[in-house]
Amino acid sequence: MKRTLQLCVILFASVLVLGAMSCKKKLKDTDIQASIEAVLSADADMRSTMVTVQDGVATISGECKDEACKAKCEAAVAKVEGVKSVVNNCTVAPPPAVVPPVNDALSQAVADAVKDFPGVQTSLTDGVLTLTGEIKRSDLQSLMQRLNALKSMGITKIESSGLIKK
Amino acid sequence: MALQDKYKELTDAAAASGVNNLQIREQDKVLYIDGEATGTVKQQLWDIYEKLDPDYSSGDLMLNINSVAGVTDGAKLKVTTNNSNLNIRSGPSTNDEIVGKAARHEIITLLRKENDQWWYVKTDDGEEGYCYTQYLTPVL
Numbered sequence: 001m002k003r004t005l006q007l008c009v010i011l012f013a014s015v016l017v018l019g020a021m022s023c024k025k026k027l028k029d030t031d032i033q034a035s036i037e038a039v040l041s042a043d044a045d046m047r048s049t050m051v052t053v054q055d056g057v058a059t060i061s062g063e064c065k066d067e068a069c070k071a072k073c074e075a076a077v078a079k080v081e082g083v084k085s086v087v088n089n090c091t092v093a094p095p096p097a098v099v100p101p102v103n104d105a106l107s108q109a110v111a112d113a114v115k116d117f118p119g120v121q122t123s124l125t126d127g128v129l130t131l132t133g134e135i136k137r138s139d140l141q142s143l144m145q146r147l148n149a150l151k152s153m154g155i156t157k158i159e160s161s162g163l164i165k166k
Numbered sequence: 167m168a169l170q171d172k173y174k175e176l177t178d179a180a181a182a183s184g185v186n187n188l189q190i191r192e193q194d195k196v197l198y199i200d201g202e203a204t205g206t207v208k209q210q211l212w213d214i215y216e217k218l219d220p221d222y223s224s225g226d227l228m229l230n231i232n233s234v235a236g237v238t239d240g241a242k243l244k245v246t247t248n249n250s251n252l253n254i255r256s257g258p259s260t261n262d263e264i265v266g267k268a269a270r271h272e273i274i275t276l277l278r279k280e281n282d283q284w285w286y287v288k289t290d291d292g293e294e295g296y297c298y299t300q301y302l303t304p305v306l
Contacts (some may be wrong), residue, residue: 108282112260112298141212144222146300149241149282157196161223 027082029053035080036060043076045069049090051077056084064090105151113146122162127156134164169197176214176229185231199220200230203272205303207257208233232282234299242305243287245269252302254295258284266293273305 033053040046040060046069049062058077064070074088107124114120120143121133129150135143146160169192171285177190177199192198203211208231215229218223228247237243245252245268254266258280268274268289277286280296287302288294 108259108261112283113300115260134196140222141216142300145208145212148229149300151198151200151228152282155228156194157225158222158228159225160221161225163223165221 026056026111029055032056032080032082033056036077036083038074039080040073044074046073046076053083056082057087058083058085059087059089061089062091063093065093067092106150106155109150109153110147110155113150114143117143124155127154129155129158131158131160131163134166137165140165169195173197173199173215173218173227176211176218176227179214180211180231183210184198186235196226196228198228198230202232202235203276204232205233207231221275234282234302235305237276237279237304239276239278243276243285243302244305245274245301246274246303247301252287252297254293256286258296260298262296265295266294268297274302278301 012040019065019074030053033051036051036053036058040049045065049060049064051058051060053059058080060073060077064073070090070092073090074086077083078086110122110124110129114122117135117139118133119134123130123132129147131147144160147155170190177255180190180199180201180203182186183203184255185203185207187200188199190197190199199211211229211231215227219227223259243303247270249270251269252272253264254268255262256265257263266289272289274287274289274297277288277294284296285299285302286294287297
């Protein structure tokens, strides 16, 4: 009888200990989420991200400025107590507008030259300027003078057979 | 017909009218005529070009006659738009903001040349900025 009691005490104690241990391991998702949010909001780079936690799996989303920032978010979240794994759904902001091609000055000069002739479209390939669309016959010489002057900027040929003259 | 023959009337006129730094060169089926002349001579040459190729559709000539090469800083310029005011812009492109207007036939002053297309000018009212050179004619 006494021995049975002893056994019961040991068993009870171990249940307590185990229970406490597992309790410590298994934080509530909402608490984990709060901890993560605190970490993310403390860093300007990571402030625009969001997190949800389910069964210890943290899913982060939102926009990061670059890949390094995205990796940094993931590492920071993974370190938070209670997080078992991280699903990183963060997107990286698109890079700034495509770097203009080398002949951008020429493209701009062509755009400037045709600005007052709204019916005219242009395309520029390797120095050959192709004109399409339509123009008033009385405007044609003025347009051609402007475009011919762009030879000094790199236009080698003007192909205007597709341009309708009204 | 060789290009030099097709445009002989034009090249002869360019030579006869004293176009400075006249260069005539044929390459890859395109005839290049470059030079500097007065606005009057430039217009005469363009009218010959138009007579020879009324639609400018052959794609075999680049006529690059600069009528403003000799214009120096401080020169007076007349605004020669067709009927509208001329935009004065904050930078040398049509992407730049319009900061003022010059009336048709107004006389303005060249402060400096940014490039062959855009000049930095000042109006008598004190407005300063970039104008498109095709609408400016030097006052002689």
